[in-house]
Amino acid sequence: MKESNYSEIYVSNILGRYITYDHIDEFINGLPSTFKIEKVGESVRGESIKSITFGNGPKRILMWSQMHGNESTTTKAVIDLLNYLKRNVAEVSDISNACTLKIIPILNPDGARDYTRVNANKIDLNRDAQDLSQPESRVLRKVFQDFEPYFCFNLHDQRTIFNVGETNKPATVSFLAPAFDKERNNSPSRELSMQLIAAMNNRLQEEIPGQVGRYDDGFNANCVGDAFQMSKTPTILFEAGHYHEDYNREKTRAFIFKALLKGVSTLLNNTISDYSIEQYLSIPENGKQFVDVIIKNDDFISNHLTNSKAVAIQYKEVLNKGKVEFRPELHVFEKEPKELYAHKTLNCNDENDLKWLKENDLLNLQP
Structure with a gap:
């Protein structure tokens, strides 16, 4: 699949760090009928949580962003991905036939509105995977169970403190194949996550050499990525980070978009076996320098x-x-x-x- 000209894909009226449904609803509602838009639940304060579904193929990919309300870069990236799918109808027909993409652009609309990590009940949704004490957590779990995804993309932002390994390069994008047990063993689903990350890293090295890091894989069953990995569903954590003088993360959103597109195309074309676990492990771990x-x-x-x-x-x-x-x-x-x-x-x-x-x-x- 071709990325075409990103400047034509970039949705320029959705920008900055403060992103709520107010900012993206016009775009979402303007999508053609090939995109299914539905309300999948409500937040603590009763704001709608929406999903957008594209395609009808057997490879089901679930993506969700702004689980932490103040982490909006990946939301902008999935909007760009939707715009790509909308604009390149002929080019993406293979995606539609082979894959089904379901995207929740903002899982935590109250946190997004308040620009906080937590939801309106001051709960970190990414520590609620077992208790499911919050309505937003239950929404995601129900979508996960009903959709039965082939792959999950868990989309986040990370702070500006992270560098790649011991280098002086910022971790502009970081990935993680979450653990499924305390010993951090591998499993078939985790190995697939590692291989797909290797594919996306390979693509990003063309754009930001040395600026892709690997996030800490300490196990926590209360984290959603770990919980879904425990369910034997390959899951990948995306972390959008800092690029030089890009505090609004408009450049980083482009790198996330390109990683998403590479991930989808790798699954679409059955080329995941071209990438190895060793390639994943060769990605330097994040430092905090x-x-x-x-x-x-x-x-x-x-x-x-x-x-x-x-x-x-x-x-x-x-x-x-x-x-x-x-x-x-x-x-x-x-x-x-x-x-x-x-x-x-x-x-x-x-x-x-x-x-x-x-x-x-x-x-x-x-x-």
């Missing part, structure tokens, strides 16, 4: 954190009047890494850097 800004200047540092070589700043995402603001805060490490990387490094002795620091109100931070 990044901060958003490092300020270097002896006098400035001595007035703030006297025991540090540099002042580390991390942005806090705050919803303000329908937009997400990135507010700087001094970052204190629980355990400071051996080596620290920053998405931006500034020196108070540099005139241009000092001007930027003043414009962004970074000189008056208090520890």
Whole structure:
């Protein structure tokens, strides 16, 4: 399958970090009749949770995004995927015949509206896979049971702190084949997850070499990916991360879209056996060595954190009047890494850097 020209696929009026059903409903409702749109449940506050189904083939792929309401990059990517399917009717006929895609673009609409990780009851839905205490968790489980997916794509965002392995490259995209037991053994479903990730990584290395990481695979039965893997359904965790100066993650959404398309095409064309578990395991694990800004200047540092070589700043995402603001805060490490990387490094002795620091109100931070 061809990606065509991504600039033509990109849905430009759905952008930024704050995404609710208000932002995507017009697009969803404008999809042609080849897409089945249905209400699959309600949130705590009674907002509709919707799914979009495309195709009628035997390879059923279930995708859900914004399980955490403030993780919207993958929602934008699935909107782009839907637009691709809508615009390339002849090109995607093979998908329609071989696959059935079911996409829940926003599983946690209350969290999306509040721009919080948790739902309206302050529960992390990705720790509710066993208790199923929340309506949104029960919605996903019912869709999973009724749809009987061949593969699951669990779509998330990750923080800007992650780097790839021990390198100074950000983990712009990370993947995980979730464990199904405490020993983190392999199973047929987990091995398929690993192979499909290897395929998507192979594609992304063409775009962002060295910027794909592997997420920690510690087992937690309360996490949805682990729970579905326990059900012998191959499941993949996607984590959209940071790309240089892309805090709104418009570039990262493109990489997620291309990974999704590669995943679907690999399953469609039965080429998953071309990729190995070893290729998956060769993806470096994520480190946690990044901060958003490092300020270097002896006098400035001595007035703030006297025991540090540099002042580390991390942005806090705050919803303000329908937009997400990135507010700087001094970052204190629980355990400071051996080596620290920053998405931006500034020196108070540099005139241009000092001007930027003043414009962004970074000189008056208090520890």
